[in-house]
Amino acid sequence: MKITVKLFANLRKGRFKVNDLEFPEGTNVLQVLNDLSIDAEEMKIGIIFVNGRHASFDTVLKEQDVLAIFPPVAGG
Amino acid sequence: MDEKAASLLKKFSEAGSLAWAEVREISSQTGVQERSLEDQALSQGIIPLRYHRNIGTISVSEQQVLLNSKVVVIGCGGLGGNVLEQLARLGIGTIIGWDFDAFEEHNINRQILSDISLLGKSKVEAAESRLKAINPAVCFQAVKSRFDMEQARTVLPGCKTVIDALDNARDRLKLSSACRELGIPLVHGAVEGWVGQLTTQFPGDTVIEEIYRQNYENGRILSTPAFTPALVASLQVAETVKILLGRGELLRNRIMLINLLDMDMETIELCTDD
Numbered sequence: 543m544k545i546t547v548k549l550f551a552n553l554r555k556g557r558f559k560v561n562d563l564e565f566p567e568g569t570n571v572l573q574v575l576n577d578l579s580i581d582a583e584e585m586k587i588g589i590i591f592v593n594g595r596h597a598s599f600d601t602v603l604k605e606q607d608v609l610a611i612f613p614p615v616a617g618g
Numbered sequence: 619m620d621e622k623a624a625s626l627l628k629k630f631s632e633a634g635s636l637a638w639a640e641v642r643e644i645s646s647q648t649g650v651q652e653r654s655l656e657d658q659a660l661s662q663g664i665i666p667l668r669y670h671r672n673i674g675t676i677s678v679s680e681q682q683v684l685l686n687s688k689v690v691v692i693g694c695g696g697l698g699g700n701v702l703e704q705l706a707r708l709g710i711g712t713i714i715g716w717d718f719d720a721f722e723e724h725n726i727n728r729q730i731l732s733d734i735s736l737l738g739k740s741k742v743e744a745a746e747s748r749l750k751a752i753n754p755a756v757c758f759q760a761v762k763s764r765f766d767m768e769q770a771r772t773v774l775p776g777c778k779t780v781i782d783a784l785d786n787a788r789d790r791l792k793l794s795s796a797c798r799e800l801g802i803p804l805v806h807g808a809v810e811g812w813v814g815q816l817t818t819q820f821p822g823d824t825v826i827e828e829i830y831r832q833n834y835e836n837g838r839i840l841s842t843p844a845f846t847p848a849l850v851a852s853l854q855v856a857e858t859v860k861i862l863l864g865r866g867e868l869l870r871n872r873i874m875l876i877n878l879l880d881m882d883m884e885t886i887e888l889c890t891d892d
Contacts, residue, residue: 550875550884551813559880589829594889596828610886612875614829615810617840618697618785618847 543567543605545574550612553580553588565603572599574609589614623648623655624662631664638668641755653711653755657685668753669709680863681709685755687862688712690774691781692765692793694741695719696842697807698783699731700851706749706756708859714773715745716761728844765789770796779858782806783851785840787830794819794826805857807850811841814850814876818857818869825873825888846878 548560557578565574571590580588590597591610603609623644630640636659645652656666660682665673669681676684689710691698694717705713720740721732731744742760749758761773765784770793774780780802784790790806797804797819804819806826819825853874860866871888 548884548886551877554877554880559882591886591888594887596831612815612873612886614787615808615813615815616785616787616790616830617808617810617842618693618695618783 546608548610569603571601620650623650627659635667636664656755684709685711688777689779690714690777692716693783694745696728696847697851699729700848702745704855706753712757714759715742717741718764774800779861780804803861805854807854809846809850812879814846816874
């Protein structure tokens with residue numbers, strides 16, 4: 543199945559901004575993160591949205607889902 | 619409406635504009651406050667000179683709406699300083715600045731209200747004198763304390779919009795629930811390094827909680843250059859003006875993410891059909 547992955551801020555370093563990727567049916571968010579070598583340290587404060595809805599590591603993805611991951615900032 | 623003031627306004631504006639010195643003159647002759655005089659002038663279709671270049675972007679009656687609006691800025695540092703400066707120039711009539719802190723030397727790289735002579739001085743007091751110097755018609759109220767829920771319940775009511783210019787997640791979550799409880803729209807902005815983030819939360823929405831729900835820890839020292847807060851502050855002010863005037867498309871249910879290293883701005887559309 544095809545998943546669109548959008549990365550923001552530092553997560554783009556050495557990766558991409560947006561990419562359509564193929565995954566087997568039943569893949570969850572964590573498996574995509576592993577596949578992109580985004581480790582727990584990088585994801586400690588990462589926010590995950592699937593199709594504009596807040597999601598978690600174990601959210602199972604479907605064909606054509608848009609997965610957006612960004613580290614929120616809190617400075618002012 | 620004060621009749622003497624009205625006729626003086628008419629007389630002084632015959633040349634086609636109304637200068638600040640004339641507003642002052644009318645105020646000293648009639649005892650009517652400068653801001654009320656500007657308000658009266660606008661209802662007569664007379665544009666105070668200081669707002670001339672606002673007109674076109676906004677209408678004369680919209681300028682009057684801004685002049686009669688009350689907005690609170692929570693945090694008067696990198697974001698807040700720039701926000702306050704712009705609100706005063708726009709002619710937002712009542713502005714509250716809330717911050718407990720005093721300037722330190724490491725603020726000077728980005729905080730527009732700070733300078734060498736103000737080190738150790740209160741940020742809200744600096745805001746007060748800066749705003750008075752820019753637009754003396756504006757009523758500025760300083761709240762010099764840490765943000766807390768109890769005080770929010772006395773300070774926030776009557777405000778049309780709250781601007782989040784805080785510097786940590788914990789206070790943002792408190793502010794979010796205060797605005798929800800009091801039914802006030804919240805314009806959120808945050809910055810770090812080359813990255814900025816922005817969204818608008820209306821009462822009933824939970825976007826701030828969605829962003830910071832991961833138990834966000836903020837113990838590290840943040841790096842922030844001058845340009846990121848100035849940009850995000852401008853976007854927050856534009857959003858605030860739109861809320862006050864009921865115009866344009868807001869960032870409600872959208873999170874705007876700005877990356878100045880790549881020079882791109884993207885918005886994540888949030889799904890609301892629950």
